[in-house]
Amino acid sequence: MHKNEQLIETFYKAFQKRDYKSMIECYHDEIEFSDMVFIGLKGHKAKSMWRMLCERGKDLEITFSGISANDQTGKAHWEAQYTFSITGRKVHNIIEASFEFRDGKIIKHQDTFDLWRWAGMALGLKGKLIGWLPPVQAAVKKEASKNLEIFLSQNP
Numbered sequence: 551m552h553k554n555e556q557l558i559e560t561f562y563k564a565f566q567k568r569d570y571k572s573m574i575e576c577y578h579d580e581i582e583f584s585d586m587v588f589i590g591l592k593g594h595k596a597k598s599m600w601r602m603l604c605e606r607g608k609d610l611e612i613t614f615s616g617i618s619a620n621d622q623t624g625k626a627h628w629e630a631q632y633t634f635s636i637t638g639r640k641v642h643n644i645i646e647a648s649f650e651f652r653d654g655k656i657i658k659h660q661d662t663f664d665l666w667r668w669a670g671m672a673l674g675l676k677g678k679l680i681g682w683l684p685p686v687q688a689a690v691k692k693e694a695s696k697n698l699e700i701f702l703s704q705n706p
Contacts (some may be wrong), residue, residue, distance in 0.1 A: 554619035554651050558626050561656070562614040565628075568604040570597075578655035583647075585587040586668070586687075587694045595698065596659075602653035602701040607632050624649040636693075641671045665690070 551559075557576055564572035574597045591599055599619055603610070609632055616627040624671035630643045650658035668689065669681025680686050 551569065552619050552621075553654070554624050554649070557651070557654070557656065558619060558647075558649060560615075562612060562617075562626065562628060565600075565604070566612045566614075568607060568610060570601040570604040573604070576656050577659075578652055578657040580652075580657060581655075581656070581659065582660075583586050583659045583667045586663055586665040587691050588698065589691065591610065591698075595702065597706065598702055599698055601705065602698060606635065609633050613670050619651070622651060624651065637672060637674060639672055639674060641668065643668055643671075650690050 558630055561576040561690060564570075564576070577597060581593060581596045583591045583599065588599055599641075611631045612628060614626055614628040616625070618625055626647045626649075628639070628645050628647060630645065631641070632641055634641050644667075645661045645663045648660045648662075649656050665687055666682040667678030669686065671677070673681060677686070
């Protein structure tokens with residue numbers, strides 16, 4: 551197994567245990583993270599996002615597969631099942647991750663998933679009907695960003 555495949559596996563095994571400290575150790579100090587909701591998080595913000603998700607994800611279950619990597623890039627498939635705290639609805643999110651590496655750490659992490667599908671599960675009928683609309687997706691992103699900022703202010 552390539553060392554960067556091992557690094558990705560370590561990251562997701564820690565995530566399964568909601569061990570954000572071990573997850574963060576896989577990240578370079580100059581990490582850049584983006585997904586469909588959290589866009590352009592760098593350094594401390596990216597690391598804190600994982601802490602927030604781990605601490606708040608009381609029933610969070612993570613599975614992962616399809617890890618591959620070389621010296622420069624890597625990828626993985628992962629799935630998260632949890633209760634969306636705002637609505638109490640169950641979510642099963644299916645994510646494709648891509649990575650870039652520097653100095654034996656993850657320097658760039660990009661997660662991709664179907665935000666409309668996610669909105670349908672997390673928000674119910676409203677999400678299913680209009681979750682594809684840019685204003686609805688913008689509201690989801692704004693709320694997530696606000697929650698991260700509040701978390702950061704309480705956990706510097």
